[in-house]
Amino acid sequence: MRRNYISLKGGWDIKMIGLNIVLVIGMLTCLYPLIWLVLFSLKDNNEIFGGNIAGLPTQFLWENYKEALIQAKVGVYFTNSVFVTAITIAATCFLSLTSSYAIIRMRWKLSKVTLNLLLLGLMVPQHAALLPLFIILKKLSILDSYWALIIPYTLFAIPMGVFIFSGFMKGIPRELEEAACIDGCNIYQILFQIVLPLVAPALATIAIFTYLSSWNELMFAVTFINSSSLKTITVGIQTMVGQYSTSWGPIGAGLVVTTLPTILIYTFLSGQVQKSLIVGAVKG
Amino acid sequence: MDKVLGDRRAIALFVLPTLILFAAIIAVPILLSGYYSLLDWDGIGEGTFVGLQNYANLLFQNTDGFGKSVVNSIILLLLSVFVQLPIALALALILARGIKGEVLYRTVYFIPVIMSTVVIGQLWLKIYNADYGLLNAMLGSIGLDSWKSDWLGDTSKALLAAFVPILWQYTGYHMLLMYASAKSVSEEIYEAARIDGATGITSALKITIPLIKPMIEVCIIFAVIGSLKIFDLIYVLTRGGPLHATEVPSTLMYKSIFDQYQYGYGSSIAIFIIAECIIFTLILQRAFKSE
Structure with missing residues (x-):
């Protein structure tokens, strides 16, 4: 399609330049607030409040990061988030894999009903479950714990996992599983040794999707966790802002640290991340 | 093979853990929300059954800004559909037709989408800060001192100010969805159009937009539902203040339950939000189908 915009002489025409200006403005709008964030995370209050709001720091104050990670406990919150997110991803992938396989390939009466029930979960807003869940978790004595x-x-990620896996599994030919069965594999070997490698791309999509939803989640985290030592990063940052309201540097450092893993993942897997979110929308 | 695939023990092992947890964490709580909404209950002891009293209070008494919160969420909805989506569509159409740096632009536009709403909220709190914020500093530096403002603290500006970070965060998402859809339009169709003399804007309006209509509809539904249940960003930016200027139903629900211990009343707001989402989705789906 490129040639569409390139004039006969091979140079750029006016329209092309106009479009590029629009796109560059859009890009700066996306990036500038983030650059500004990184800059003020390296400044001290004198500089921020003394007029140098937008410029480069006169000296790079890496102490802000130390302050945020250690005194303000962002390190603890970060570790908690890593733990919670890692277990959530593993559990979501495992449970979605086993239930999707049973629903799509195995033979039992209620498989269709089960699939529709789980997919209905895609429509449920978290608000709807907030208070009852709070009461249930309290009764089970697991309120204020990682669990x-x-x-x-x-559980809120599984409907998406089942949606993606079940769509993917339908497209895999049955011959490999049949051959494995003839060779004497049992159902568990078939699932974990034959099917699992085949659905690896779907697994990556689900893992990214689950990462984003649990790393960034706020409503449950703010409601179900009370102890400072168990807080995940989203709530932790909220707490920290309360304590450090007047010193922007460490807050900025905390915000940068919160975003860093996501940006790293995105740097290496940007195509995959974009694909995950497109797949998530196709359900609509 | 049939015997292996009909293994009841394996089926139970594969499905039951998920189903039991799904019932306990999603299905039962939703039913419970419906039940709680019929109670007058402060969370301590037993609640008293009051029928639809909470809903009557919600809809007719309107003492705590519920009406205002619904109006605010509708304003956010309209802004999302009529401001955010057209911007996203325009960017998607430009990018999808092939332009130098296509991948770079797409990648950058998508960065805010994957960031945590808490980070975005805190960042914009700093941008909007009345004394030291970036926005006022920029206005000052170009001589527009009279435009400086306490953006989130002024009741007449707060809602619009809260919309800007939403726009900033989600435009890239809608852009990507429409872009992906436009990219899947076959090259031959454009080729045929070009032979008929349609290029640039004409071809985008007459060919691409009609062909990606299903995805635009998905985006509209996402934008509508997203606005109706928005919580995170408002909670971080203003908690619904000042004076309910940015109140939305979900922040009101949260405050009723966890600040004022009105469990029954708060639950009726939760049910209201779900009902609103379902009704809007059904209306939109019907409208799109009948076209």
Whole structure:
């Protein structure tokens, strides 16, 4: 399609330049607030409040990061988030894999009903379950523990996992499984040794999707966790802002640290990340 | 093979853990929400059954800004559909037709989408800060001192100010969805159009937009539902203040339950939000189908 915009002489025409200006403005709008964030995370209050709001720091104050990670406990919150997110991803992938396989390939009466029930979960807003879940978790005495986040995160991620896996599995020919069966594999070997490698691309999509939803989640985290030592990063940052309201540097450092893993994942897997979110929309 | 695939023990092992947890964490809580909404309950002891009293209070008494919160969410909805989506569509159409740096632009536009709403909210709190914020500093530096403002603290500006970060965060998402859809339009169709003399804007309006209509409809539904249940960003930016200027139903629900211990009343707001989402989705789906 490129040639569409390139004039006969091979140069750029006016329209092309106009379009590029629009796109560059859009790009700067996306990036500038983030650059500004990184800059003020390296400044001290004198500089921020003394007029140098937008410029480069006169000296790079890496102490802000130390302050955020250690004194403000962002390091602890970060570790909690890594733990909660990792278990959530693993549990979501495992449970979605086993239930999708049973629903799509195995033979039992209620498989269709089960699939529709789980897919209905895609429509449920978290708000709807917030208070009852709070009461249930309290009765089970797991409120204010990692499980109070891992279990709900996993369950709210499973409908998407089942949606993606079941769509993917339908497209895999049955011959490999049949051959494995003739060779004497049992159902568990078939699933984990034959099918699992075949659905690896879907697994990556689900893992990214689950990462984003649990790493960034706020409503459950703010409600179900009380102890400062168990807080995940989203709530932790909220707490930290309360304590450090007047010193922007460490807050900025905390925000940068929160975003860093996501940006790293995105740097290496940007195509895959974009694809995950497109797949997630196709359900609509 | 049939015997292996009909293994009841394996089926139970594969499905039951998910189903039991799904019932306990999603299905039962939703039914419970419906039940709680019929109670007058402060969370301590037993609640008293009051029938539809909470809904009556919600819809007719309107003492706590519920009406305002619904209006605000509708304003956000309209802004999302009529401001955000056209911008996203325009960017998607430009990018999909092939332009130098296509991948770079797409990649950058998508960065805000994957960031945590808490980070985005905190960042915009700093941008909007009345004394030291970036926005006022920029206005000052180009001589527009009179435009400086306490963006989130002024009741007449707060809602619009809260919409800008939403726009900033989600435009890239809608752009990507429409872009992916436009990219899947076959090259031959454009080729045929070009032979008939349609290029640039004509071909985008007459060919691409009609062909990606299903995806535009998905985006509209996403934008509508997203606005009706928005919580995170408002909670971080203003918690619904000042004076309910940015209140939305979900922040009101949260405050009723966890600040005022009105479990029954809060649950009726939760049910209202779900009902609103379902009704809007059904209406839109019907409207799109009948076209």
